[in-house]
Ligand SMILES: Cc1cc2nc3c(=O)[nH]c(=O)nc-3n(C[C@H](O)[C@H](O)[C@H](O)COP(=O)(O)OP(=O)(O)OC[C@H]3O[C@@H](n4cnc5c(N)ncnc54)[C@H](O)[C@@H]3O)c2cc1C
């Protein structure tokens with residue numbers, strides 16, 4: 001018995017370069033390189049190590065514009081068995097609710113094995129990142145779990161055991177106050193944190209076969225979906241305004257040739273006191 | 285598919301239940317009359333037994349302000365084993381009502397039963413807004429419940445306002461690693477849902493003896509084949525203050541040179557009641573746990589005071605800390621980019637400067653007497 005898994009990979013802009021144009025107040029995304037969402041690579045590595053141990057098939061799934069094929073090519077290079085890209089104008093502008101609707105429909109189709117060239121049927125585990133660095137919501141993983149009636153395990157920092165017979169997964173989940181060991185029934189949707197293992201080096205044979213493998217591109221017509229629930233139309237949220245955060249400015253340099261370190265330290269805490277951070281009663 | 289259907293079914297079920305509730309007395313006043321609680325602002329209280337996460341009370345305070353503006357009630361939702369004391373505590377922080385949903389499967393948190401309970405309550409009472417803390421649990425539950433209710437959910441808000449004309453909730457949050465702020469609305473569906481970072485809103489002063497209405501219920505959960513069980517829990521050491529809740533963070537980078545030198549930062553953090561964090565370079569060097577990493581691939585933090593010690597200030601690091609109120613940088617390179625975002629820059633050797641800072645804090649505390657500590661007055665927040 002083996003484990004079939006699906007990894008959700010999103011292509012994201014390098015968010016550190018995204019800016020608001022101060023003139024127009026609109027988002028500047030032109031020329032900004034796209035990358036695979038870093039957390040999704042931890043998800044991919046986790047799926048690969050599950051396959052190393054238990055066998056089975058891995059499908060990588062992404063929804064995005066045609067160039068999102070790049071992240072799926074990358075996944076194929078790491079040896080995933082199949083790559084599916086949902087790309088269609090109908091999917092555009094989706095918030096997390098409309099995204100999980102489309103992704104879940106694709107998972108159902110993949111799991112039904114209707115057009116699987118791999119012969120795989122059923123999905124036991126869905127892996128996704130704890131969040132995407134552009135959307136930063138962490139809502140897509142659990143949203144899919146809900147739609148597909150999968151158990152939900154978020155913020156997993158290490159997946160330790162899969163009991164194939166009992167169809168159970170054991171994983172450590174990171175919380176603010178510690179870690180908990182959870183046992184979940186499969187099928188399960190797991191979202192992983194950066195504490196899972198980093199992605200391995202792609203093996204040359206995999207890279208060679210990957211070059212020959214297709215990335216399947218599906219449109220809305222390929223899915224059993226209600227178009228009203230896709231993309232912008234299917235999204236309950238709207239962006240009403242975007243703006244630049246209050247800019248941080250270079251502040252005051254406290255060090256000066258005539259000041260000793262002790263004087264600098266005293267000056268710092270005087271300044272902090274002026275801004276309402278008081279240690280004891282001194283300084284106001 | 286399943287979402288819409290189950291909500292529809294559940295609200296039908298709710299009406300039936302309502303009729304049954306009233307069976308003993310007069311005519312059911314269901315249907316035409318608004319659902320009890322319609323239009324309220326709800327806060328889901330995150331709790332472990334009778335211990336609530338502080339963010340829950342921060343949100344009750346904010347919900348009260350929003351509710352007052354709209355002329356509706358603010359209410360707390362407590363899903364658990366029937367924690368009456370939490371219901372009363374919610375009143376003291378400004379809630380006018382507490383929904384106490386209790387049942388054997390609800391005692392300990394698990395996404396599926398808690399999601400069913402929350403979605404069921406919302407379908408029945410029709411709040412216009414549901415707020416949760418943007419914690420690992422709050423996000424887990426909110427995502428599931430918003431999907432179940434087929435409604436919008438805005439993550440990690442740092443500001444909430446009411447649109448004076450449309451009466452919609454204006455949900456402002458950072459996006460693209462904090463380089464962009466976006467205001468999100470959910471114009472056509474209810475409830476409007478949002479998670480909010482801990483520490484964004486001040487905790488209200490509790491009012492002793494405040495009272496309110498307790499609405500107790502026993503949600504009927506539909507059987508499912510999903511299941512998540514807790515086998516073990518390892519609490520993080522008590523003295524390890526969580527980065528999310530920390531008011532003061534002292535972070536160290538490659539400039540620290542060795543794991544043992546983090547002790548210098550710990551001393552300063554300890555005197556200030558803060559937490560120690562790190563850049564990725566320090567984490568990658570194995571000097572400190574990856575749980576302490578701040579930045580694009582670590583945590584996003586928003587303390588009142590952030591110390592960057594021996595951190596150059598790479599954009600990926602700034603992504604995680606630029607929303608801090610006050611940034612202090614100590615670096616021996618006057619050209620380090622961290623100084624571009626620091627309110628106070630100290631050009632110098634951190635090994636020399638840090639102990640002096642710690643000493644200065646101790647001296648001021650001693651001078652102020654035994655009760656002297658770091659007091660944060662509201663004016664520090666921008
Ligand atoms: C996709 C991606 C994601 C990333 N995510 C993150 C992230 O989440 N968080 C993160 O932090 N980084 C992240 N990085 C890495 C980031 O680009 C930087 O490499 C990293 O932040 C550098 O850490 P540092 O400032 O500690 O080290 P350095 O850049 O080496 O800086 C060390 C600083 O210490 C100073 N110094 C040295 N000795 C002393 C002394 N005795 N006294 C005072 N100052 C001294 C030096 O002048 C220097 O400025 C990411 C990178 C990539 C590509």
Ligand SMILES: Nc1ncnc2c1ncn2[C@@H]1O[C@H](COP(=O)(O)O)[C@@H](O)[C@H]1O
Nearest residue numbers: 008063128129131132135137138139140
């Ligand atoms: N368009 C998408 N295509 C594929 N996977 C996605 C997409 N959006 C989100 N995900 C997955 O869901 C995770 C959480 O994303 P988010 O909810 O946007 O923070 C990501 O780490 C991905 O694994």
